[in-house]
Amino acid sequence: MTGLLGLVAALALSIEKAEKLLDPQQALGCDLSVLVQCSANLDSAQGAAFGFPNPFLGLMGYAVVVTVGVVIMATTGLARWFWMSFSLGLTFALGFVVWLIGQSVFVLGTLCPWCLLVWVVTIPLWVFTVGRCLRTGVFGTRAARFGKALWPWLTLVTLFAYVTVAVVAQLRLDVIGSLL
Template sequence: MSTAVETRPEARTPGMWGASRLYAAGLVLFGVVGIFMSGLILHDKIMLLQDVGFTPACTLNDVVSCTDVMNSSQAAAFGFPNPFIGLVGFAVVLTIGVALFAGARFRAWFWYGFLAGLVFAVGFVHWLAYQAVYEIEALCPYCMVVWAVVLPLFVSTVVRVARSRSLDRGGVQSSGVAAVGMPAAVVVVWYLGFTALILQQFVF
């Protein structure tokens, strides 16, 4: 039992933080999904630029309309198509996940930098969601998958950083159930909030 505790990266080297295989696998999964969906959005955006009559597969009606979303000014918030941000950002997530799964550890400043990137991502996602629901008044299923991926990435990383800081200060590692249950509950409530706003805008 004592050997298991001594081999934890957090306990052995304060300031050099690793992560569980579950967290690392989550980064890999979310990174792959994010890259794939960003690629689909970019493909359809390029097709729309080449042919104004092109209809993306995710355009079903006036509400579920990737066409309206992709043709909006918000789809290029920084002067270029938003999917480029997703392709780069999720590639970083995937790379970090693979490294952690292989047993890598990173200095605390690296984790804070990663968390700062996710703060930007989750803020950007909320802005895009607001624009889609209340300004464009149309939904893009591909974009919504990206939103759904960013939220658990952010929450799980906040928890990961907080626990690593706690271990550096002599805290006790929480149980596996607590490590998964609390972040999962936060994400579920977040999803329910998004769903309620969408239903209120488009259904009720």
């Protein structure tokens, strides 16, 4: 489900970016206020961190996640090397999302609704995939003991990450005050 939601968000952002390129003066559908908008994020240098619009990276990455989900449902198991590689890719994705959160909150001073959806799905995707890899011994037997102990707490870890992002955004941007 996280892959599908991420793919929807990346597609929406890609469409918004294409519309913005066609008509730079056009207000986007996700521009709700000075605080909640896509334009500032899409038009910034941070919106094309690798030289092309970030949503294009999301289209590729979340398509992989959806494909992996389908493969998991269709097979009995995947090789250890695959899970290690997938975890590494998701670690890059989480690191990139954390950087984007920082850029959005501290530099751009905006919250993009579609970006928020990307953040919301990437965090548990990483937490539960890496947690599963730890628990099943992909990273070794010591890691498996740690993963088994950590597994019941992963929902709480995810909620803690969400609360941390919300508190940082509130302290920096006064999100609640802007709604009143």
